Amino acid sequence: xxxxxxxxxxxxxxxxxxxxKPKVLHALAGKPLVQHALDCAMALEPQxxxxxxxxxxxxxxxxxxxxxxxxVVQEPQLGTxxxxxxxxxxxxxxxxxxxxxxxxxxxxxxxLHRMQQACDGLxxxxxxxxxxxxxxxxxxxxxxxxxxxxxxxxxxxxQREICEVNTGIMLASxxxxxxxxxxxxxxxxxxxxxxxxxxxxxxxxxxVVHTVQPAHEWEIHGINSKQQLxxxxxxxxxxxxxxxxxxGVTLADPARIDVRGKLSCGQDVEIDVGCIFEGEVxxxxxxxxxxxxxxxxxxxxxxxxxxxxxxxxxSEVGANCRIGPYARLRPGSKLYDDVHIGNFVExxxxxxxxxxxxxxxxxxxxxxxxxxxxIGAGTITxxxxxxxxxxxxxxxxxxxxxxxxxxxxxxxxxxxxxxxGSTITRxxxxxxxxxxxxxxxxxxxxxRPTKEKK
Numbered sequence: 088x089x090x091x092x093x094x095x096x097x098x099x100x101x102x103x104x105x106x107x108k109p110k111v112l113h114a115l116a117g118k119p120l121v122q123h124a125l126d127c128a129m130a131l132e133p134q135x136x137x138x139x140x141x142x143x144x145x146x147x148x149x150x151x152x153x154x155x156x157x158x159v160v161q162e163p164q165l166g167t168x169x170x171x172x173x174x175x176x177x178x179x180x181x182x183x184x185x186x187x188x189x190x191x192x193x194x195x196x197x198x199l200h201r202m203q204q205a206c207d208g209l210x211x212x213x214x215x216x217x218x219x220x221x222x223x224x225x226x227x228x229x230x231x232x233x234x235x236x237x238x239x240x241x242x243x244x245x246q247r248e249i250c251e252v253n254t255g256i257m258l259a260s261x262x263x264x265x266x267x268x269x270x271x272x273x274x275x276x277x278x279x280x281x282x283x284x285x286x287x288x289x290x291x292x293x294x295v296v297h298t299v300q301p302a303h304e305w306e307i308h309g310i311n312s313k314q315q316l317x318x319x320x321x322x323x324x325x326x327x328x329x330x331x332x333x334x335g336v337t338l339a340d341p342a343r344i345d346v347r348g349k350l351s352c353g354q355d356v357e358i359d360v361g362c363i364f365e366g367e368v369x370x371x372x373x374x375x376x377x378x379x380x381x382x383x384x385x386x387x388x389x390x391x392x393x394x395x396x397x398x399x400x401x402s403e404v405g406a407n408c409r410i411g412p413y414a415r416l417r418p419g420s421k422l423y424d425d426v427h428i429g430n431f432v433e434x435x436x437x438x439x440x441x442x443x444x445x446x447x448x449x450x451x452x453x454x455x456x457x458x459x460x461x462i463g464a465g466t467i468t469x470x471x472x473x474x475x476x477x478x479x480x481x482x483x484x485x486x487x488x489x490x491x492x493x494x495x496x497x498x499x500x501x502x503x504x505x506x507x508g509s510t511i512t513r514x515x516x517x518x519x520x521x522x523x524x525x526x527x528x529x530x531x532x533x534x535r536p537t538k539e540k541k
């Protein structure tokens with residue numbers, strides 16, 4: 088297959104979005120519209136990707152700086168043909184160039200692969216719409232050959248009856264595209280340089296124009312308003328729900344799930360209503376996710392049950408754990424097998440070993456917790472002194488009574504018991520009962536610590 092260049096047009100202001108944010112940076116399924124187009128482009132392994140941006144200053148290249156793409160500004164914006172012209176100096180003549188759009192987020196790599204396989208000439212992605220209003224019409228001759236594209240504002244009444252429309256996505260020889268673009272003129276109703284005018288040029292040169300249609304109509308839907316964005320969001324979520332159902336996932340209501348990233352599931356996974364999955368999430372066999380839970384960038388091992396209204400962010404959860412309801416796992420948390428984290432318990436940047444429990448109203452931050460530990464209700468690790476954070480270590484088989492404060496840095500020895508209502512400021516010995524219930528004391532002249540220099 089010939090080398091491929093890809094140009095993504097992303098310069099539109101998006102007036103109907105009523106936002107200061109560039110249109111292509113509005114999110115669908117958890118990531119900016121233009122990022123969807125970039126991810127699709129990268130899946131084709133191109134030799135060069137060029138993103139043409141305009142409104143919003145440097146916001147687009149700054150937001151997409153993780154991609155190995157060339158970002159080129161279009162100023163002023165004089166139409167799609169003018170936009171592609173801005174990219175041409177950055178594209179090698181060898182091979183072909185594919186034109187995509189930053190506000191058409193759901194185009195699929197398989198559709199673009201079929202365009203690559205169609206022919207070596209000019210290939211257009213077209214679609215037949217029941218309501219073609221707003222789209223350029225594909226004009227064919229009596230033999231069915233494409234002879235041009237006419238924009239709706241320039242179309243006759245007869246041409247507006249045509250249902251086959253141009254999606255704007257096209258593939259052509261880079262060398263031929265460069266020559267066609269040089270001959271574009273702006274003698275149309277909008278005074279713009281239409282990329283679609285190159286079709287007529289190709290026909291005049293005797294080149295056959297091939298057409299390919301997408302597998303799904305939603306692949307070519309563009310975004311020009313918040314309403315269109317909302318409709319396409321629900322369309323995509325239905326696609327994701329259908330995919331999950333086809334792989335055996337049980338969804339309590341396929342219309343009430345949001346996948347804003349990549350969700351992979353094992354067998355016999357059950358997901359209740361209103362759940363949101365963001366980033367990279369994996370659910371092992373027999374995992375159950377309760378209603379209105381939010382899981383982001385997390386791996387949940389087999390047999391774990393997540394009760395309703397739980398939040399798990401950038402964490403790992405072992406097998407056969409019980410989480411929630413109303414539990415929160417913050418970034419850096421790692422739970423091993425058979426751990427129980429109950430209602431209104433927050434875990435942050437901590438490891439909790441197998442068989443341990445914190446069932447009620449506790450905060451465990453910057454901690455290492457051993458196996459078979461029982462953490463009583465209302466226990467907190469005081470990891471922050473107002474300027475610096477410190478770690479708490481709780482060794483195996485510890486029992487911590489309710490309403491205990493562990494003031495880090497501190498270690499609770501193996502098998503120790505901490506009496507309820509204690510404030511622990513020093514390491515406690517293994518296997519012993521430690522209590523701390525003193526009268527209230529004020530320390531005169533005490534100074535709050537300052538942050539340590541690193």
